[in-house]
Amino acid sequence: MQNAQLLVNDIPLDLPSDSLIALSYAVNTLADLKTVQGNISNSINLPNTAANRAALGYPEDLNFNGVAIIRQKLACRYIQNGVDVIPQGNLRITGASKSALTVVLSCGNTDFFDVITGKITDLDLSEYDHLWNMQNVIASRLRTDGYIYPFINYGNITNDTSDIRGQGISPNEMRPAVFAKTLVDKIVASAGYTLINKITDDPVTTPIYNNLILPFSADKISHPQRYIDQYAPQDIEVQCGTDVHFVSPNGVHNAIPFNQTIADTAHLFDGINWTADRIMRVDINAHFPQIHLARPDTGGDSGKGAYFKIMVRYSDGSINKLFEAPNLSFVDDNHDVQHYDFNMTLTGVPLKPGDQIYLEVETAGHGVYTTVDIYHGATLTIKANNNDVIFGEQIQLEGTMPDMNCTDFLKFISFLFCAIIQTDNVAKTVTIVPFGYILQQMPNAIDWSAKVTEADEDYDVQIGDYYQQNEAKFAEDDAISPATYGNGSFYINDFNLDIYQDIYDIPFAASYDELVLGNNRTSTIKKIADYDTLGANGLQFTISTTQRILLLNKKDVPVNYRWDHDLTPVSDSIPFAYFASGNTNADLTMTSVFNNHYADFINVLADQRKLTCYLQLNEIDIQTLNFFKPVYIQKYASYFYISKITDFTGVKPCKVELIRL
Missing domain, CATH: 2.60.120.40 (Jelly Rolls)
Known part of the structure; x- marks a missing residue:
């Protein structure tokens, strides 16, 4: 017989006697690369008892001022047969009647992504505040986090060394870029979690992740509200x-x-x-x-x-x-x-x-x-x-970044590296792993052979909504032609599938690279209509551009930072940037991304097999559930990725979707 206890803010609730609380668990289902899922319960009808009404803020009483409780997620804990099935989760009140109070429980990614509802411009990046001056611009080339001033051609540098613009770049014509990994760290930390990042364990993904930057691509650098408030007195x-x-x-x-x-x-x-x-x-x-x-x-x-x-x-x-x-x-x-x-x-x-x-x-x-x-x-x-910020003033990174939600940015990182995100609400950790990491864990697979039941089994030869050609598209920018530049597809050799679909719309535009300052290759974000018509206010960005994403390419080559016609030579760790490498190295074109980050995933899709079966899982199985570890089932002589667990109660078999690896 099931022995269960649900606590809200450490207050035990009265549970229904005639039904079970069914829980579902998921992270990335692999059926949709654009979404990240979490753990959630079915709708639960709690008995309308005095204890439940008091603990939940009297949601059935229209005249009681319980809005402070009713409109919040309430910290909860669900214990089943002595095991913390949800050791730390949240309860939402969804309705009330004379007979029942309706609630839903959630934990894992669901709660984590609910917390990070703000924008990347809302993150606390104050530790990276700095004066925009020549000293800091040059010194930034040695940085590996926070910000860096890359050599990007906004229309103010050339490859003609007979012209002053081809001899060097002026610090007041440079703009800071933000390291993507800094934003990921800050997003996770802002929610009160610690990041465990397996992307940096892979020799292919590590240099891409560590050198991924958001270059400045707006029209001006703005002071955020905290700066305005600081100096308003x-x-x-x-x-x-x-x-x-x-x-x-x-x-x-x-x-x-x-x-x-x-x-x-x-x-x-x-x-x-x-x-x-x-x-x-x-x-x-x-x-x-x-x-x-x-x-x-x-x-x-x-x-x-x-x-x-x-x-x-x-x-x-x-x-x-x-x-x-x-x-x-x-x-x-x-x-x-x-x-x-x-x-x-x-x-x-x-x-x-x-x-x-x-x-x-x-x-x-x-x-x-x-x-x-x-x-x-x-x-x-x-x-x-x-x-706007002028040269010599303090720069705050919030004022240099695109207007983008934190959730969308994390989902982009997940897509770019074919990575899976899993949240541990108790340990307060968020783990990101490339899909290939799961395959590497096959020797450590968990054996679920004994949990197979005689219930119905369904075999699907398609995982989600994939087509023969699955294309990812960069955002359009008037300066990038053709509009398809940088786009790419991965292909599934299955003629039973439909031919084509747009699988992911990337929130950044592609960029062209060109030679500057003595045949050094770097990226161009054309924002200056005519450099020769600059007025007394200096560099004027008059061309609007879509937000960009680039990679650093630090080189030990001689370049000049210039001030008027005075040149300051520097020859180490020069931060050029690129979008397409122009050779066999990994870059940000979708052809390269799919070739370098999606090979293991595409191999799984090449022979798509999804098994839906009913397994007799217990509370310990759920408590120790790790989506990053495959499971092995002797009956099928196969290893599987756990895609989803539905309607777990601990009493009857639960529905499990498994992807064969």
Whole structure:
């Protein structure tokens, strides 16, 4: 007789007496390369007892405020015949009636993938924050995790050494790429798990995995919200608490004081000057509710009055006018004039540490003194402009990456390496293994020969929905022609199958490689329309591109990092990148991926055999279940991959789908 106990937050629930809790277990079924599955129970109708209602937040009571419990996954544990069948899982409430409370139990991959619902841009990558400067760009070439500044041709380097662009690459024209393995590690860690990665145990997959990068392919590098929040206290707002009065002759420059502080947490404003404490861009706005100009009744120039300006005093002491408003002048023979709601605004002003912003008014009028009265309430605001990162500022990797869900990224990694993901909720581990690893475990297979029953058996000669030609496609990008470049297929020699299907749509675009800087091959992501038309703001990415995925190819060859026309030679660990290797080495084209990572899987599909049978599994079998270990069954004289276990109760035989290896 079954002895079972279900606990929610360590509180035992009353279980139904007339039915069994049936559990199903799966990871990758191999029937669909795009999905990752987990463990889940059938819908369970718990008796509507007082104990169950209290533990589950009274879900049947419309007027009870139990939403905090009802809308959450509840930590649960399911023990059967003294064995933790679900030692650590979650319970979801799906419904309630007068007779029953309906719940579902889950664990394994199901719970893990539910936790990582955010985007890769939400990951905590703060340990990789760095200043975007020449020193860090050059030093990054030695990095093996986090970020690296690869030699990628955005349209700013050539192979013509007679031109400065063919002699070297400028660090302010380089962009950081993020190591894919860093993202995988962070995704797993963010869910509270530890990664066990068998991809790095294989001599073919290891160099691909370790050198896989997400190159910068957006239009600009953005500051994430955490950066904005960090430096928001340095924004200022000051005002004139009293009227400001000037009387001066023609051509005198008067700095405008603001004697009342509304916001200046970092104390960057001294009453007249605001001083930048780092490389940054700022937005400046000055508002004057009322300005009064006056001059003597005789003499002077009616076309003159006062010039209001936004000024910068650079850290070297030089002064420059950033903005000059149109002249506030007297009209005709007037000697007294008012101006209302006068504004001056500038956006995206680049500054360096020590640069100072201040406002001034220059009086104008030949032969007379001009009086300028700035009425109280005038304000000056200076705020950090975080629209994009400029060279010399701090870079946060979140602002360099594509807008992609963590689950989609892990599924891409799983697909790329034909890998299987398994979660252990108790040990808090996530294990990723290539399919070939399972075949290597055949000597350690578990013998399930004695568990075979006389129940019906079904034999399928097809595993899932595979066709004769199964193609994976890269995302389209206008710069990549033909659109099929990089795509590839694996083939199954079975004429009973339909001819063709698109098996996986890759969330990245392919890339072309070309020769640069002395016949060194690297990838191109064309984003600059015309390098020769660059303005004062430097490199401008005006061509939109689809997000990319590339491989590093570090080489010990002489190259130059340049600053203006000065060249800094470096000759070791130069981080070139590639998409297609151009030779027999493994690369990211789907032809190469299928040849190098899918050979074992395709061999299984070449003679597809799926056995569906009923095995008498017990609680220990489930507790020690390892999808990475094949099972052996003497009756069939075969080894099998466990695809799925359905309706396990521990009492009656359960349905098991097995793929013959």
